[in-house]
Amino acid sequence: MELSGKKVIAIGERDGVQGTSIGNCARSAGATVVLEMTHCFV
């Protein structure tokens, strides 16, 4: 997936991958992270 120049909403999960980690990955691939948060689904 080409993320360079794209805007990304990064929603992570407490028992999975955190939002900050997803956001950092997206940034390193050239995306602009417009929202980054982690949720707890239990």
Place this chain on the structure above:
Amino acid sequence: MGNAIMRPVITGARYFLTHCSGLMRYGSKPAREISRKPALLGEIASHLRTHEQSIGYAPNRVFLGSMHPDELRSIPRPWYSRNEAAERRQPHGEVMPEEEFYGILKLSDDFDLLWLEESFLAGVREALSRHPLIDASELDRLGDGTAAAAIEKQTADAAKALPLHLPDGRLVGCVNRAHDEDDALTAPVILENLACKGSAAMALRTLLHDGQLDPGGIDYVINCGEEAVGERYQRGGGNLAKAIGEMCGLDNATGSDLKAFCCGPVHALVMAASLVSAGVFRRVAVVAGCSLAKLGMKFQSHLAAQQPIIEDTLAAVAILVGPDDGVNPILRLDSIGRHNIGAGSSQQAIFEKLIAEPLRRCGLRFEQIDKYATELHNPEATEPSGSGDVPARNYRLIGALAALRNEIDRSDIQRFAETHGMPGFSPTQGHIASAVPFLGQAVDLLRDGRMQRAMFLAKGSLFLGRMTQMSDGMSFILERNEPCG
């Protein structure tokens, strides 16, 4: 004077469940959605379970100690369609019907904020008169109730009072706001806090009763429920612990609250064990009441799946920590795992800190822990909403960490997860579901030699409060009591 460190033991854990489908409308999610679409109340009503179904529900029977968690593996899903006949009172606690729990809420209310209708209250009094943990003086304290007309008048103004219903819609009482202008004392907040207090008190009474314990022999209470008790100048001021202790006759105790999201109970147990070990207090009770806000949390997905709404049950726990008695399992203070601030919040970093590091410190291998108790949420509540099987996911991750350390082969991860994990069985009650649901069974299994050691680990979602992006985590090993050598 010797320098021997007192080894702390867990002498028991007891639980309290109450089937509250009438209160479900005041769960955070149902309340929000019903206000947008009132017709949802009817849909919810057609997907409710009965008290008897809740008693016989296999995950609830595991929660209350009637079955080992692994026995769930032999019961085909869906578990809600395979209820067994069971008694209300089970080895580690009861499933109280909602009508009686309204009476417990009334007994928890020192400010006459909760009103129950006269004829309804008469029935509640009659039912509670047969309850072994309610004494006659408390029946008197229930009072005579409030006229139906007065309740109807009070609830006509939604800002003044919250109506209390049974599942069939019958109005049986109301909760009044405690201050006209204080948002920390609105009726919904008072209801949540009374539910937390009353359910925790019932769990603690069960613990005292079953252990034949003298309430006066407990020195300190730590409450780790998640509700914020206070008024506008100190929202969350706390010390619900002392209020719960008061309800249970702990006249010689004081207490305090410990807040750490779902990780609270494990933090509290470590604190309690440390206080006992240091000789500051001899016996410390750790209590946690229910989370009313989580009733019906995923009800929409349950409706969509055409299944009963599983999140219809409030849960509470009480645990007693005391000095080494040569019998009960040791909470090893040299085994504490903690997710320190600089550790990073990835799952691998958290489990490294909570599991791998303490195991290494104690000279133990992953497979020397008989059972890991982690997030034990019932998958039947979480899977319909797409949240998956949370315990299974955690156990695979623990297995993967063991493989990463070359303690097991990669092909053994699933076997490790099944052997050292367990199916989820806890109501999705936040802090209650994190590790501690297995504690009661672990104490029994360790005491009679069917298990050598178990690890309890919990995670906290600190980021939900918007003060940090961090997670949290804490763990300890509970070990069979062997003489010091």
